[in-house]
Amino acid sequence: GAVVSQHPSWVICKSGTSVKIECRSLDFQATTMFWYRQFPKQSLMLMATSNEGSKATYEQGVEKDKFLINHASLTLSTLTVTSAHPEDSSFYICSARHPTSTDTQYFGPGTRLTVL
């Protein structure tokens, strides 16, 4: 149990285009999901907390108009990188809280974004 998937696993796009990344909890409902960004050989940096049915809470320094988060259902949260630029290239990982073990976050496999 507690499986989280992400789609796509990798994406290459041109500068100026928008990219949508999906995060799904496959076998449980998650009222709270998190989006992280990870640079090579570095730790996970929390970008935002996504709550089902309400606006996401963004961490300081994260542009909410650039990184659009939607948590429309209890099993799906999406991150859209708008007008992507090469500096947005990174590994994006989502996580979800399990309803019965609310302290634990289960992570997706990550999405590698490369902006040319």
Next chain:
Amino acid sequence: QQQVKQSPQSLIVQKGGISIINCAYENTAFDYFPWYQQFPGKGPALLIAIRPDVSEKKEGRFTISFNKSAKQFSLHIMDSQPGDSATYFCAASRGGTGNQFYFGTGTSLTVIP
């Protein structure tokens, strides 16, 4: 400010040896301390977690030792295997839905045959 400090940054251990990774925190409100294992190009996977009401938790070859007074906790990997070679992250959080994790900086473990 780094809420959770992790050391060492990298670790090389012989097969069969014990790998020890240490973390320290400052915020006494933290009450949940998980360890995650991450392989290259993959998301972190929960390994083991502990709460402050116990000083040690063991699951298979993995043990967490927790020292509440020192605000430190560590991961011990017994009988380390080459397949354990990965990056390990400790984290801390306050209990409850929506509370974020504060991650350590990670430890790259290499187990040599």
